[in-house]
Amino acid sequence: MLRDEIITVFGGSGFVGRHVVRALAKAGYRVRVATRRPHLAQDLRVMGVVGQVQLVQANLRVPASVERALEGATGVVNLVGVLNESGRQTFSRLHALGAKTIAESAAAMGIRRMVQVSAIGASATSLSRYARSKAEGEASVLAALPEATILRPSIVFGTEDSFFNRFAAMARFVPALPLFGGGKSRFQPVFAGDVGKAVLAAFERDDARGQTYELGGPGVYTYEALMRLILEAIDRKRLLLPLPWAIGKVIATVSELVGALPLMPVIITRDQLIQLQSDNVVADDAKTLADLGIHGETVEAIVPSYLERYRHHGQFHEREA
Template structure:
């Protein structure tokens, strides 16, 4: 049965957003997906019954469009974010100013419930502009809506993720994968579906109001361990090349220059290299998935199902012993 409440999801057409929309729709909420290009997200409509999932055009740089997207909503989720800056899509405009626009508008319209999806490592003291602007966004949200819930996921994995897919695809063409800083940085990947469940739980649990949760999966891995896992799953032996941070900076600078060209991918940016210098795991004593009643899925249970596309002889070819 459909509920009367409408929840507006900014960034709902993205990788994580699709899991959030699915979780909310499954729970019976009416979901309004606010996107810059709603015509590219028509597939979201089938995640609910007819009319349950609405698509509206909104741009965080245009406050009037944000107000229209929030009209009549009982709650709001902000998932908007970028890993690489490009054109007008900058960290400051999206992570900091965009979050502030949504929160201020929601507060002015009397909307009390907001879920701000940030990132583990968000900090005013971080040398990473990504992490610094994520922290600015959190502060702006809590200033306008002190009862908002902050969710900070680690690396998010799932069928369309930008981590396991990136390195799986890369391994098809290169003889070696880089281990920046020796590959010792630790990660605690979290399944995108669990992030969706966390958003739903944050809305429905009164004890989640005003709280911050760091979302990490059951396992903690070094960067090197994750690379070895990927190579084993796709059955492509490759050299793992430890690189000092100084060499990494040179590679990141070249990668940024190449990525500025049309249709050319960016391997890594200098800002991402800065982030790699710090572990990306749930802090000691921080609230996490279990505090929201969620048992996280493991990397081993989910990732192999979509890494098969990168195997040397296709998904049905048996791997070598």
């Protein structure tokens, strides 16, 4: 049965956004997906009954479009974010100013419930511009809406993720995978579906108001362990090459220059390299998925199922005895 509440989801057409829309629609909410290109997100409509999921055009750089997307809504989710800056899509404009625009517009329209999806490591004192912009976005949201809930996921995995897919694709063509800083940095990957559940729980639990949660899955892995897991999943033997941070910086600089060319992917940026130098795990004193009543899925249970396409013969690949 459909509820009367409308929740506007900014960034709902993205990788994590699709899981959030699905979770909200399954719970009966009417979902309004605010995206720059609605015509590219028509598949979201089938995540609910007819008319339950609505698509609207909105651009965070145009406050009037943000206000239109919020009309009649009782809650709002902000998932807008980028891993690499490109043109006008900068960390400052999207993570900081974009979040501020959404929160202030929501407050002015009488909306009190907001979920801001940030990232573990968000800090005003970080050396990473990405992390600083995330922290600035959090601060702006809480200043406008003190009852907002902040969710900080670690690396998010799922069928369309940009971490496991990136390195699995790379392993098809290169003889070695780099272990920046020796591969000792630690991560606590979280399933995109669990992030969707966390957003839903943040709206439905009164004790989540004004709280910050760090979202990590059941397992903690070193960067090296994740590379080994990827190679095992795609059944390819590759050298794992430890590289000092100084060499990594050179590689990242070249990657950015190459990535500026048309159709060329960015393997890693200097800002991402800075982030790699710190562990990306849930803090000991943080509220977690468990505090939202969620038992997270493991990497081992999900990741191999969608990395099979990177094997020599895809789903028809047979492992050697």
